[in-house]
Amino acid sequence: LFAGLEELRDLPALTPDGFRIKLYANTGLMADISPGLKHGAEGVGLYRSEIPFMEHDHFPTEEQQLQTYRQVLKAYAGKPVTIRTLDIGGDKLLPYFRFSEENPYLGWRGIRFTLDNRPIFMTQLRAFLRAAEGLHNLKILLPMVSRVDELEAFMQLLDDACAQLDGEGIDIEKPPVGIMVEVPAAVNLLPFLAKRIDFVSIGSNDLAQYLLALDRNNSRVSHMFDNLHPAMLREVYRIVTECRKFDLPLSLCGEMAADPLAVVLLLGMRIEALSMSAYSLPKIKWLIRTLPAEVAEQTLQEALLLEHENLVRDLVKRVL
Numbered sequence: 655l656f657a658g659l660e661e662l663r664d665l666p667a668l669t670p671d672g673f674r675i676k677l678y679a680n681t682g683l684m685a686d687i688s689p690g691l692k693h694g695a696e697g698v699g700l701y702r703s704e705i706p707f708m709e710h711d712h713f714p715t716e717e718q719q720l721q722t723y724r725q726v727l728k729a730y731a732g733k734p735v736t737i738r739t740l741d742i743g744g745d746k747l748l749p750y751f752r753f754s755e756e757n758p759y760l761g762w763r764g765i766r767f768t769l770d771n772r773p774i775f776m777t778q779l780r781a782f783l784r785a786a787e788g789l790h791n792l793k794i795l796l797p798m799v800s801r802v803d804e805l806e807a808f809m810q811l812l813d814d815a816c817a818q819l820d821g822e823g824i825d826i827e828k829p830p831v832g833i834m835v836e837v838p839a840a841v842n843l844l845p846f847l848a849k850r851i852d853f854v855s856i857g858s859n860d861l862a863q864y865l866l867a868l869d870r871n872n873s874r875v876s877h878m879f880d881n882l883h884p885a886m887l888r889e890v891y892r893i894v895t896e897c898r899k900f901d902l903p904l905s906l907c908g909e910m911a912a913d914p915l916a917v918v919l920l921l922g923m924r925i926e927a928l929s930m931s932a933y934s935l936p937k938i939k940w941l942i943r944t945l946p947a948e949v950a951e952q953t954l955q956e957a958l959l960l961e962h963e964n965l966v967r968d969l970v971k972r973v974l
């Protein structure tokens with residue numbers, strides 16, 4: 655079976671009835687680059703930039719960051735590489751910048767942290783833009799957006815970074831900017847956010863956590879954390895529908911993208927792209943190439959009528 659999956663590398667993720675999904679790799683470690691390419695990733699859907707920050711004992715300099723990002727952008731030359739700005743806070747803390755909060759998941763996370771620490775943000779943006787020089791494959795992704803003004807502040811900062819580099823004679827181009835939709839507030843704000851962004855990526859891990867009010871690392875409640883929870887399915891379907899309405903390219907980059915049962919339903923929603931760990935790519939591509947989108951769509955319609963995740967799971971298992 656494994657050999658069979660490997661042979662899929664150069665074949666498109668195309669259903670038997672002709673629906674095409676793009677498959678991207680999640681990465682952050684240099685060691686993840688070649689598995690992604692080996693398994694046929696069409697680009698990087700999520701580069702978690704906090705991972706290289708965790709490998710240092712100080713904030714990496716612009717030069718250090720530039721080298722790291724450039725390696726990924728070069729390895730995937732000709733294919734899109736979506737680099738997410740620093741997403742620390744919650745359970746992701748840097749050993750050299752510790753802070754403690756009573757409710758860390760509701761606190762200083764993602765873009766909230768970087769907007770409050772402008773020099774760190776500016777250094778990272780300059781490194782992004784310089785790393786992409788001549789390659790034209792960078793896309794910037796913003797984590798934990800929950801307000802329109804965060805996006806406005808970011809766009810100003812990006813303009814400033816572009817102007818600075820331009821003034822230094824560095825030939826940069828302004829990359830597409832997208833947001834992670836992982837806080838329920840962002841779902842409600844999509845009509846306002848849509849005109850300011852170029853794409854959306856659903857962060858299903860955090861979206862489920864905030865939608866279901868569940869910490870999956872808390873053993874008392876973690877058994878209820880489930881991507882097939884009816885509220886989660888409805889939320890994701892709503893995002894897919896809204897993005898289609900606003901003509902916004904959409905991908906999903908949380909663990910849900912690597913769960914075959916969830917992928918059946920995402921295929922039923924006609925999601926256009928999924929991003930996952932490189933090692934899950936062959937299995938998910940095999941599934942997409944096996945299951946007609948029309949069958950997935952019927953399954954989704956039935957699943958949306960079910961009140962419990964176990965019923966959803968049973969239904970999809972039967973179809974599979």
Ligand code: PEP
Binds near residue numbers: 700702741856857
């Ligand atoms: C997510 O929240 O689904 C996601 C992909 O981001 P992270 O797991 O890095 O928070």
Ligand code: MG
Binds near residue numbers: 797836860
């Ligand atoms: Mg997240």
